[in-house]
Every structure is written in C-alpha cells, then in structure tokens.
Amino acid sequence: MDNIAGSKSSLSWVVNISVVALVLLWLFPTVGLFVSSFRTADQIAGSGWWASVSTQERQNPAIRIAGEEFERDGLYVIEGQLFEVEADVSAWGTSSRAPEAFGPGDTAELSKDRTVTVQADGSYVFTATETQEGKRLPRVFTTAETAPEFTLENYDRVLFGASGESNMGKAFFNTLTVTIPATIIPILVAAFAAYALAWMDFKGRALLIAMIVGLLVVPLQLALIPLLQLHNNIGIGKGYLGVWLAHTGFGLPLAIYLLRNYMVGLPKDIIENARVDGATDFQIFVKIILPLSFPALASFAIFQFLWVWNDLLVALVFLIDSTGETTVMTRQIVELLGSRGGNWEILATAAFISISVPLVVFFAMQKYLVRGLLAGSVK
Numbered sequence: 001m002d003n004i005a006g007s008k009s010s011l012s013w014v015v016n017i018s019v020v021a022l023v024l025l026w027l028f029p030t031v032g033l034f035v036s037s038f039r040t041a042d043q044i045a046g047s048g049w050w051a052s053v054s055t056q057e058r059q060n061p062a063i064r065i066a067g068e069e070f071e072r073d074g075l076y077v078i079e080g081q082l083f084e085v086e087a088d089v090s091a092w093g094t095s096s097r098a099p100e101a102f103g104p105g106d107t108a109e110l111s112k113d114r115t116v117t118v119q120a121d122g123s124y125v126f127t128a129t130e131t132q133e134g135k136r137l138p139r140v141f142t143t144a145e146t147a148p149e150f151t152l153e154n155y156d157r158v159l160f161g162a163s164g165e166s167n168m169g170k171a172f173f174n175t176l177t178v179t180i181p182a183t184i185i186p187i188l189v190a191a192f193a194a195y196a197l198a199w200m201d202f203k204g205r206a207l208l209i210a211m212i213v214g215l216l217v218v219p220l221q222l223a224l225i226p227l228l229q230l231h232n233n234i235g236i237g238k239g240y241l242g243v244w245l246a247h248t249g250f251g252l253p254l255a256i257y258l259l260r261n262y263m264v265g266l267p268k269d270i271i272e273n274a275r276v277d278g279a280t281d282f283q284i285f286v287k288i289i290l291p292l293s294f295p296a297l298a299s300f301a302i303f304q305f306l307w308v309w310n311d312l313l314v315a316l317v318f319l320i321d322s323t324g325e326t327t328v329m330t331r332q333i334v335e336l337l338g339s340r341g342g343n344w345e346i347l348a349t350a351a352f353i354s355i356s357v358p359l360v361v362f363f364a365m366q367k368y369l370v371r372g373l374l375a376g377s378v379k
Helices: 012-036 041-046 153-160 163-199 205-215 221-233 240-264 268-276 281-292 294-309 313-318 329-339 344-365 367-374
Strands: 056-059 069-072 075-081 087-093 107-110 114-118 123-128 139-146
Touching (some): 012 344, 114 139, 153 163, 163 240, 163 281, 163 329, 205 240, 221 240, 240 294, 313 329
Antiparallel strands (some): 075 123, 087 139
C-alpha cells in the first residue's frame, strides 16, 4: 500500500523531525541575538540569554567604595549603594582571595582601624578613625542575586551614541543606498533578457543561454580586480555607481536563468493570442509576462537583496570608505569587533540591526520564493 500514488509515506515523520530540527537550529541563535541586544554587559558576562528572564546569582566584579565623607560619633563615615539595580547579596568580601568571607550584615575589620558593613540590599557603611580624603578606599566583592534587566541603551549607543558607535546609524542608510538600486537594476535588465531568450526567436539564442548557465559557476573573486580597473579606466572609479554596476553584473546570470525558466513555463496560447490581436513584444512583456512572472521576480529579489545586504567583499573593493561616508553595516560590524571585542552587548545590538531588514524582506516575500524557484521545473 505504501507504493500507491497519493498515500502517505511511512518515513514522513523523519521529514517532519528534520524540518523542526533545521528550524530550531536557525531560530535559537537568532532569538539569542535578539535577547542579548537588550541585556546589559554584566548580565551577558554572567549568564546565557536563556537565563535572561530568571533571577541570577553570580559573583560581581569588585566595586570600590565611594561617596561623601561625614563625621558621626567621632568616626569618619561613608555610606552608599553598591548596585544601580535591585540585588540580594548572599555573600561578600574585601579580598579576591576570599570573595565570600562575610554574610549580609557582617562587619569586616580592615587595617588602620577601618571597618566595612554590607547589607543584603547592597547598601554599605564604611567607617574610619581618621579622614580618608585623598586615600584609596577598599574594594568589595559580592555574590548577589540580581533581577532580570532589559534596556534600550544598547540601541541608543549604537544608533545615536559615541562617534565610534553612532556610525552604525549612518552605515544602515549607506547599506540601503547600496542594496535597493543593486536589487532593482538587475531585475529590470534580466526581465527583458529573459523574455527575449524565452519567447523571441533569433540566431545564437541557445548559445547565449549556455553562456549564461556557464557564468553561474564563475567565482566573482576572479572578476573583482579586472572590473575595478575597467571602472577606473572609463571614469567610474569607486563609489555607489561602481558598486551598483558590480552587483548588477554578478547578479544577472542567476536572474536571467531564473526568469527565463519561469517565462518558458507560461501558457503559450496566451502569448500567441496576444500576437494575433496585434500586440507588440513590448506590450506582451509589460501587460502579460511581467504580471504573470511576479513570483519569479520576487524570488530573485529576495536572493539579491540578501546577498547585497550581507556583502562585505564587493563593498570593500568598489566603495571609498576611508572617510567613513560610504561605510556599509558589514564593514562597521567588523570595525566594532576589532575595537570592542569584549563589548558583547554592542556587538549583539549591531548584528541584530543588520539582520532585521533581511528578516522583514524574507518573511514578507517568502511565499513567492518556492513558487518562483520551482516554476518551469515540471511540465
């Protein structure tokens, strides 16, 4: 019975499990990046993103006592709070060798007649028999439970903050400036070429199709330097125009191949009837072929948009970014990684900003993706 057409395969559960596994493999790091982009540096250093909504107990970095000094009962006193957020201290100490030597409410006797008392809420009282002005105050090591904390400060720093980070906002618009024309231009050119190769009869058509298929396997790295030299020789040089033309050239073979395969599968009777009614090739292309080819156009648009948005190599070669005026997001993230390798909250925020637009584009147009790719494969 398993071989009867239309019957459900006995291995369908394997397919379902594989699909779920692939979805989870993609979803976990994406969700982790999203959650980490709203966490503080201390929380990222203390626990993974999956623990972000639970109370965490961790040993905090040393905090040096500071505050206004005043006299009370013949002692010089400094009072303050160790944490900016609510915390529950379970143990504390004044030395890295014994960071959990005392409990909440205990008093630590220090040298030179000084004492420190730390309460469970993180408040402390420091006392000394002589003034501590100009002297180095002791450090306090704490083990505390901290409540979950989320903040928009990371996004504010990346988009509008200090000069080294605020470039991400400019890089975002630079990437849009590169990506949108580099997606639209090859679609316009490829649509005309695909229609000619699919429905217009002329000599050398089969050879052109074979050449286009052959260009699909040519590594773009081979053409980067010759193409840049050509741009310099004809006066284009480096800039937005150069990177648009480069992405157009690299994307055209796939675009023509996909659109041509789709257009060949369109009903022949519709086109022949239009020609009988006196329609020109341009009218057939604009009024019949383009509306019917929208799934294929959308599928290529997704591919091209994702490729250009995430590109670094072509942008490095064809864009002038020594001044930072044309820096794209991939380049900016690399620079953040080099100068701020320990600031994971900044890197996570910058990375999520970078992937947010491709995610929106993909989910908005993904229903056309499979339809466009499989069109023409079955007659």
